[in-house]
Amino acid sequence: MISVENLQKRYGSFTAVSDVSFHVDEGEIFGILGPNGAGKTTTVESLQGLRSIEGGRVSVLGFDPRSQAAEIRRRIGSQLQESALPDRMKVWEALDLFGSLRTGGRDWQDLLADWGLAQKRDAKFGSLSGGQQQRLFVALALANDPQLVFLDEMTTGLDPSSRRVAWELIRRIREQGTTVVLVTHFMDEAESLCDRLVVIDTGTVVAGGSPQGLIERYGGGVRVRFSHADGDLSWLLEVPHVSDVNRDRDRYEVRGDGPVLAYVASALVARGIAPVDLRQERATLEDVFLSLTEEGST
Ligand SMILES: Nc1ncnc2c1ncn2[C@@H]1O[C@H](COP(=O)(O)OP(=O)(O)O)[C@@H](O)[C@H]1O
Ligand SMILES: [Mg+2]
Numbered sequence: 001m002i003s004v005e006n007l008q009k010r011y012g013s014f015t016a017v018s019d020v021s022f023h024v025d026e027g028e029i030f031g032i033l034g035p036n037g038a039g040k041t042t043t044v045e046s047l048q049g050l051r052s053i054e055g056g057r058v059s060v061l062g063f064d065p066r067s068q069a070a071e072i073r074r075r076i077g078s079q080l081q082e083s084a085l086p087d088r089m090k091v092w093e094a095l096d097l098f099g100s101l102r103t104g105g106r107d108w109q110d111l112l113a114d115w116g117l118a119q120k121r122d123a124k125f126g127s128l129s130g131g132q133q134q135r136l137f138v139a140l141a142l143a144n145d146p147q148l149v150f151l152d153e154m155t156t157g158l159d160p161s162s163r164r165v166a167w168e169l170i171r172r173i174r175e176q177g178t179t180v181v182l183v184t185h186f187m188d189e190a191e192s193l194c195d196r197l198v199v200i201d202t203g204t205v206v207a208g209g210s211p212q213g214l215i216e217r218y219g220g221g222v223r224v225r226f227s228h229a230d231g232d233l234s235w236l237l238e239v240p241h242v243s244d245v246n247r248d249r250d251r252y253e254v255r256g257d258g259p260v261l262a263y264v265a266s267a268l269v270a271r272g273i274a275p276v277d278l279r280q281e282r283a284t285l286e287d288v289f290l291s292l293t294e295e296g297s298t
Contacts, residue, residue, distance in 0.1 A: 194210075214288050
């Protein structure tokens with residue numbers, strides 16, 4: 001659906017994107033994750049032909065955004081980070097307008113129902129809540145029945161429960177056969193939704209892969225924790241898959257890889273120690289992100 005090789009984009013003498021490469025396959029939810037200012041919006045807007053591109057090879061649905069932006073825009077949906085509509089425009093008017101941009105677009109009555117806006121059909125844009133406006137923007141992005149949709153920070157500004165609703169809606173877009181490019185700075189969102197993602201920092205891709213793959217590669221392994229009051233357990237270092245044993249009074253943290261939990265549990269029990277709070281903690285995408293980006297080093 002998308003292939004990007006060494007994308008470069010400058011604003012005057014400032015290089016916002018210096019080296020971004022990735023590809024997006026049909027039917028996936030692909031994430032672009034990174035701190036504010038990393039170049040995420042610049043990247044996705046360049047792909048849509050909304051910004052000029054200084055270097056690299058880019059193809060979106062087989063078209064070049066430099067010369068074929070109209071072809072691309074006809075086939076994609078886009079919820080831009082800085083979206084706005086006239087306050088007095090009614091919900092149905094906006095859907096009707098966006099749907100008319102392509103013949104054979106979706107019936108906007110269905111979109112109203114899908115996105116929980118049926119009651120708001122005649123409401124003015126300016127009277128909608130933040131969450132309703134956000135859902136309207138996504139509905140508008142889908143109004144031309146796109147093959148590919150770009151969602152840029154669509155859950156920013158939503159309260160936690162509206163975010164969860166939005167996640168379900170994003171999954172539903174994919175189920176209906178549309179490929180999704182999701183731009184976000186929320187790690188939990190990317191971990192929960194994305195099949196694959198790239199992490200961008202200061203205009204460069206610093207890592208890419210599935211959330212689970214990234215966690216295994218950069219998450220610092222597996223941590224096993226438990227409490228034990230008497231005796232010294234430094235012999236745990238001899239147990240297979242254990243790389244490190246740390247103790248803080250009666251609390252132990254054992255680091256290792258793969259099946260370390262099973263080996264530690266079995267070694268403890270074999271010595272008559274059965275901690276009731278033995279548990280494994282997995283790194284999250286947030287740990288990966290902090291170890292990979294400048295936010296983590298400042
Ligand atoms: N139109 C512009 N003119 C000049 N600088 C810009 C412009 N748009 C973005 N930038 C700068 O480019 C960098 C990347 O911005 P952006 O792509 O919006 O990042 P993100 O979406 O990851 O937060 C930032 O430092 C931002 O200030
Ligand atoms: Mg942005």
